[in-house]
Each structure stands twice: as C-alpha cells, then as structure tokens.
Amino acid sequence: MSALVWIALVSLVVWLWLLLGQGFFWRTDQRLPPRAELDVWPDVAVVVPARDEAEVLPLSLPSLLTQDYPGHAEIFLVDDGSSDGTGTLARALAERHGGLPLNVVSPGEPEAGWTGKLWALRHGMALARERGPEYLLLTDADIAHAPDSLRELVAAARGGGFDLVSQMARLRVASGWERLIVPAFVYFFAQLYPFRWINAARPRATAAAGGCVLVRTETAERARVPDAVRQAVIDDVSVARAVRRSGGRVWLGLADRVDSVRPYPRLGDLWRMVSRSAYAQLRHNPFVLLGTVVGLALVYLAPPLTCVVGLAGGGRRAAGAGGLAWLVMSGTYLPMLRYYRQPLWLAPTLPFTAFLYLLMTVDSAVLHYRGRGAAWKGRTYARPETAPEQS
Template identity: 75%
Template structure:
C-alpha cells in the first residue's frame, strides 16, 4: 500500500471514529439527573494506599470533610507501605474531624492477588463487619483522589435516582507540568476512544469500563458479582470490575468528573511512562499478535496523516496531501473538547500524532518488560505473568 492508499484508509478510519464510535470525543457525559433519596443509604469509603504519605495530606482531608447526610465511614488500607502511610493517615484524621476513619493493614497479598485488589478485599471485609447489616454502598477511591465536599452525596444521589449498581467518575488528572499537559489529556482521550462512555452507559450495552480512582458500588451488586475475589488477578482492575458487575446483571455508568481530582504529580516523562507501560500490554491480554495489530493501527491512524500531508506537499501530490490533511484535521478536531476539559490551549491538538507515538513506544516497552519476566511493576511489586499466577 502506497502513502496515498494509507492516507485514504486513515481518513476513512477517522470518519468512522468521529461519527460511529459512540461520539467518544464529546466531554459532556457528567453525572445523570439526580434527586435526594427519601433515606440516605449507608456508605463505606475504602481507600487502598501503598506508600502514599506524600499525597494523603492533599486528598484524605477531602474525604473526612464529606457532608454526606447519611451514615458514612472511611477504611484506609495500608498496603505494606514503607513510608509511614498509616501514621500519616491517623495524624491527618486527628487534625481534621469529620467522617470516622479506620486504618488497617492486611499484610502481603495472597497468591494470585494484585496488591490493590487484596487491599480492597480486606477493606471491604472490615467495612462490612463494622457496619450493622453491612453498608449499602462502597465508595472505592484511590489515595491520590481529592473529592469536593458534596462528591459522595452527588454520587449516591445519582446511583439511587437512576437505579445504578456502579457509578464511576474519571477524576481530572493533574496537568501542571509540560509533560503532563502533553500526555495526560491524550490518556483520557484514548481511554474514551476504546471505551466510549455513551456505550457504557446504555442499558444492556456490551461495553464495560470504570475509572478505578472513583467507583461507587452497590454492596449487593458486589456480592452478586463476586468481587473483588472474581477479579483478584486483574492488573486493569477497574475495567474488570465493571465487566463483572455488568455480566452479573448490574447497571453501570461512567463519565467525566467535575470536582473529583487526582493530586498525584507526574513531573517527568519517565513518571508518565511508568504509569502507562505498567498495564498497556495487559490491556492487550499479553498477545503478541494484538500488540503487532495495535502498533500498526496506531501508526496508520495517528502517524500516517501528518506524514502524508508533508510528503504530499513536498512531492507535489495534492491528493495525498488532501487525504492526510483531512485525517489530521479530524484527529485534532476530536481532541479539542478534551483539551478544553483540561483547560489546555488548542495549539496542543495538532501535536496529538507525537503524543500517540509516545504511547506506541510505551506499549512496546510494556511488552518488552513482560517478556523479560518483569510483568506489571508498580511501587516495588512485580506481578507474575497470568500463566504463572
């Protein structure tokens, strides 16, 4: 296939993505219409935390300060931290009166368990034992997530009003540094392209995903789905959780957050690289053929358009230039809403091919690390290959 043919295929792909992939590029999927329930259900907030002493002062006070009208408590699970995470959490709670906080430690993960899911399993068990009859809902939220004071109230109101078993909001990630501005909005854009929110939220839809930083889960639905035990080995735990709930008959919802923010910094490209590469190959089910197809698709969809435009202009091939230019224009146009959501300048939109190249390299690196026997590594833990677990 020549460059003109590749540009035409890329243009066709962008026409399909723009108009037939669930309007993934729109950023207006927010919490559904909601009203206060007649009785506010009980909630247990479960926070898995491993070596999070640096971010807890920015996030934990926001949970303690929730103005939830019903019964609510927080269980923070210290997942083998070496930086005094548990002591920091207790000290913060003493200085910020609010929701009651329990800090527990489950020890090292059992065989076949990832650290986060092991921590969630222990935290959920503690929450159910400490609440008479067990809590009606579980808010599973990461230690780096800061919530507005009404966050829990709005999540519960949305779940009860719409009859949802799982309500998840994708927290707004930090974009303070130059690499964060370049990479982070694209991370959410690519996620929405793979898992269009409108398809996830459609009753009876086949697409399932959640954002692990903020998941409100009906306890009854968790029991019915057998989670977290049923997904104990999952590296991409949020997508696995949503699938388990959906497959057991539950209704799920995912959208962008308005006042739920990640406070974790990623100041260097290496930090963002580790965040993406630790799970990229797991997303491809550790299949070399899927990896090859993904690399080819990324190159065709994101790298061919600028190459065709520049080569067409330089070589006097207007048809090639037009095909590449139109594909690049659609790419940048669909990226603009995400940049606006992240309050970033529109000038970053034409740079999406370069960002996609970075993600392509991160994905290849993830596969290389996997085949070197390192699996998915995060915060000092390396998880075995699925066949070894």
Template identity: 75%
Template sequence: MGQTAHVSADAWTSAVTVVSALSLAAWLWLLLARGFFWRTDVRLPACGDVDAWPSVCVVVPARDEAAVLPASLPSLLAQDYPGRVEVFLVDDGSTDGTGELAWELARRQEGVPLTVASPGEPPAGWTGKLWAVRHGIGLARARGPEYLLLTDADIAHAPDSLRRLVSAARTGGFDAVSQMARLRVESVWERLVVPAFVYFFAQLYPFRWIGRDRGGRKGPGTAAAAGGCVLLRADAAERARIPDAIRHAVIDDVALARAVKGGGGRVWLGLADRVDSVRPYPRLRDLWRMVSRSAYAQLRHNPLVLAGTVVGLALVYLVPPAAAVVGAATGSAAAAVLGGAAWLVMAGTYVPMLRYYRQPLWLAPLLPFTAFLYLLMTVDSAVQHHRGRGAAWKGRTYARPDVVPDEG
C-alpha cells in the same frame, strides 16, 4: 533507468494516497460511529433528592502514599453527606508511615470516622491493591452498608462528591457509578500526555456505550470504570464476587466493571467535575511508567494483538501528518489533501478534551506525536513483560493471569 524511477515514484505516491485515504476513512468512522467518544459532556447529573440516604463505607487502599495523603484524605473525612458514612484506609505494607499519617490527619480534623487497618502481604494470585480492597470490604461489611465507595489514596473529593454519586446511582438505577478523576496537568509532559491518556481511554471505552442498557442481551457489552472513584452497590459487589473474581487483574477497574455488568448490573462512567487526582507526574519517565506497566495487559499479553495495535496506531495517528508532508513535498495533491483532512479531523476530536483540561488548543495538532509516544510505551510494556519485569508497581511485579495459581 529514468522511466523505471518515474514508475517507482508514481507507485510510491499512489501507495501513500491509498493509505491516507484509509486513514481518513478510519477517522470518519471514529468521528461518527464510535459512540461520540470525543465529546466530554458525559457528566454526573445535578444532585437530586433522595428519600432516605443509604449508608456508605469508603475503602481506600494505600501503599506508600504519605506524599499525597494530606491533600486527599481530609477531603473524604469532610464529606457533606446526609447518611451514615465511614472511611476504611487499608495500609498495604507501606514503608513511609502512610498509616500513622492517616491517623494523624484524622485526629486534626473532626468529621467522618476513620479506621486504619493492614491486611499483610498479598498471597500468590492477588495484586496488592485488590488484596487491600478485599480486606477493606470485609471490614466494611460488618457495618452493613448499602454502598461501597472504592477510591484511591491520591484522589481528592469535593465536599458534595459522595452525595452526588449516591444521587446518580439512585436516580439512574445504576449498580456502579464511576468518575474519571481529573488528573493533574501542570508540567510540560503532563500537558502533552495526560489529556491524551483520557482521550485514548474514551476511544477504547466510549462512555455513552458503557451506560446504556443492553436490553436483556447476555454478556457485559462495553464495560469500564475508573478505579480512582467507583461507587458500588454492596449487593452487586457480592453478586459479582468483587474483588475475588478479579484478584489478579492489573487493570482492575475495567475488570470490576465487566464483572458487575456481566452479572446483570448496570454501570455508568463519566468525566469528573469535582474529583481530582493529586498525584504528580512531572517527568516523562513517571508517565511512561504509569502507562507501560499495564499497556500490554490491556492487550491480553498477546503478541498478535500487540502487532495489530502498532499497525492501527500508525495508520490512524501517524499516517495523516506523514501523508500531508509527503504529499506536499512530492506534489501529490491527493495524498496531501487526504492526509491533511484526516489530521484535521483527528485534531478536531481532541479539542473537547483539551478544553476539559483547560489546555491551549495548539496542542491538538501535536496528538500524532503523543500517539507515537504511546506506541513506544506499549511496545516497551511488552518487552518488559517478556523480561519478567512487567506490571511492576511500588516494589511488586505481577505475573500474567495465566501463570498465577488458581485458588479454586
């Protein structure tokens, strides 16, 4: 009996060692071969000279945004831009006086002209945000702009934000330039979850891969954008049929970038220095809802992809600390060293993002705990979708793309 128990313990220790070695190998690959996703130096270049500043129309979809609008809309109306610019705020059926507040804010502040419009309820097959964007782009096209700035109602822009975006698009030859707005990080849960959200996004869509030219190869390659701030050439939007081609997309920013890049356009995405989200997520429940509403859509509503994601998250994020603890407890030096090394590499790749968000570095070793929360949010997202409550946001619930009517 004692010999059998000893063999079982040895087998268990060997299994932990093998799994921890796989986790370390995964982290070395992520560190060196995943587009240096962990670096935070992909930023807009310094604003250069533009011979003739093109006209820009700013489209802001807004639904029940009265709480954040006073901190965001005035920043758009105060843009220091040498060319012609106009803001179109599209009130998507708000019940909190968003449209009236927008007019009042514009009356208080002289600056960029503002138009407030309402498209009515979206038809079947459209998300509310993209239906509002469609209406705003339709109004903007009457002005004949060369560029469209699509920005959310909770995004505050520095006075030179538009100037820098246009300069980057012009000098870099990009059809879409997007910035990942710096999210609010004040509450305990925001400190724990928000930097990791951006870190995981960059791991999925390495910014360096998004901006590179595919050299004439077909297909969009790695394509993504941050929906809070996207400067888009008007002709590229028309060529890619934005937003009609992505009308049912819950993760509309990634879908937009794929459509533009798939149509031969060039896309750039980086971290923002002077573009900030003012929306608070003070409680875990708020952050949970933000992530879970779209996590299963990110996995294409595929149970097999979900299962693979859960296994992958466990191997990459949960195994290292578990192996380090189990190895130390059982006297397995190999498991402890391999798990500890993987945990160290993981924490080291998280440090630049914590610095970007000006957070204490002792949060880096806690990344496995945050990853476990994201794993639970992803599973919950799948459960809610199968219960018919997935992709719920501000009073609307959206069906999967394969069950919505096709308009043509």
C-alpha cells in the same frame, strides 16, 4: 493511485468512521446523571487502598474526612505494607481534621494469585461489610473529592438505578509532559471504551475508572468482587465487567470535582504509568500487539506523514487526504483539551503523543517478556491476568 495516496485515503476513512461511528467518544458531555432527592440517605463505607502514599495523603484524605454527607459514612484506609508512615499519617490527619470516622487497617502481604491493590480492597471491603452499608465507595489514595462528592454519587446511583457509578477523576496537568500526555490518556481510554456505549440502555462496552467507584454492596457480593478479579492489573475495567456479568447496571463519566493529586512531572513517570499495564490490556498477545502498532501508525501517524510527504513531493491528493484526516483527528481532540483547560494549539500534536504511547506499549511488552511484567511500588506481577471478557 500511489501507495501514499491509498494510505492517506484509508486513514481519512477511518477518522470519518471514528468521528461518527465510535460512540461519539470524543465528546466530554457524559457527566453525572440526574440525581434523586432522598429523604433517607443510605449508609456508605469508603474504602481506600494505600501503599506508600504519605506524599499525597495530606491533599486527599482531608477531602474524604470532611464530606458533607447527610447519612452515615465512615472510612476504611487499608495500609498496604507502606514503608513511609502512611498509616500513622492518616491517623494524624483524622485527629487534625475530624469529620467522618477513620479506620486504619493492614492486611499483610498479598496471598499468591492476588495483585496488591485488590488484596487491600478485599480486606477493606470485608471489614466495611460488617457495618452493613448499602454502598461502598472505592477510591484511590491520590483522589481528592469535593465536599459534596459522596452525596452526588449516591444520589446519582439512586436516581438512575445504577449498581455501579464511576467517575474518571481529572488527572493533574501542570508540567509540560503532563499537558502533552495526560489529556491524550483520557482521550484514548474514551476511544477504547466510549462512555455513551457504557451508559446506554443496551450497553456495547463496559469499564470503570478505579479512582472513584461507588458500588452497591449487594451487587459487589453477587459479582464476587474483588475475588473474581483478584489477578487483574486493570482492576477498574475488571470490576465493572464482573458487575455487568452479574446483572448490574454500570455508569461511567468524566468528573467535574473529583481530582487526582498525584504528580507525574517527568516523562519517565508518565511512561511507567502507561507501560505497567499496556500489554495486559492487549491480553499479552503478540499478534494483538502487532495489530495495535500497525493500527496506531495508520490512524495517528499516517495523516501528518502523508500530508507532509505529499506537500514536499507535489502529491496533492496525498497531502489533501492526509491533511483532512489530520484536521478531523485534531478536531476530535479539542473537547478533551477544553475539559483539561489546555491550549487548543496542542490538538495537532496528538500524532506525536500517539507515537509516544506506541513506544510505551512496545516497552510494556518487552518488560513482560523479560519477566518484569506490571510493576507498582516495589511489587512486580510477571504474568498478570487482564480484565476478563464480558459475557
């Protein structure tokens, strides 16, 4: 057989394995587990790190202020050196909407060895713990919650006996580039960290989604969060692994009524979102980068290329194997497109989106070696640590 046929067959075998052997990552049925009916609702502190978030805060903060939570809850918004009046706006929104008590605090510039978000979380969590809450909700400033979000999270944590419950917020999908790239972002994340493996009685993977993390206060202290992961750029995965290492139970799933309101209308916006942390995920290892590039090419680019080249050159076996691999790939993408309410004809475009992600990953490595590392809102972390390995 020709090399083209072999490539097509290997790609097909890989896709059949991904279909059945990678924790059914492509399914979107991992939603909040059964909730407990509580007679007494525990105290909760909501910690929101915010740096230059005046654009999105009017869309997100009111959803926290107006939470329909039966127990006591209050919000700690940590203004992380904003220059756009984030703190002042937060206070004005609290006066306008009322609801949960709001505390706006500022920790100053991060100490050496800390990323900005984790430094802000450290300050907010320390202040929150003084109130003695049983749970901490760590949520980003661009996340809008349904009125019963906090109630549902706490009930799920209690009902399942989980120390950490995290929902991956539904990201905004409005522009053409968002439709092309955002559903694939979540699809690739789920492929890397299959939710079923995370949530299993004997977990085979560990991760969380940083936009919405409910963690038991006692567990966070035992896991030394966030101090234990203070340099992590991929902080959500790092926090989940720290909790798991401390003996805590972790659950992660897709959200139904927790949404990100941050817009990424242009390709450049999405490119920066991915490239700022992609190489950190690869532990800044050039050999892992090379393997990732080869793997992405074999898994995502080879099926359509071998199919098209086989059809053009009369290679029926290459065209058949490549076309079947492309079909399986597209089929696994359909549930995520449905979850994001996108047209299903986008499924066969996944190889093109994967090619863009390949370029973003390479660009992330280039930025790292140029000393620009992970950059976010005016801060650059030239050599940040990745998420620590699970022990």
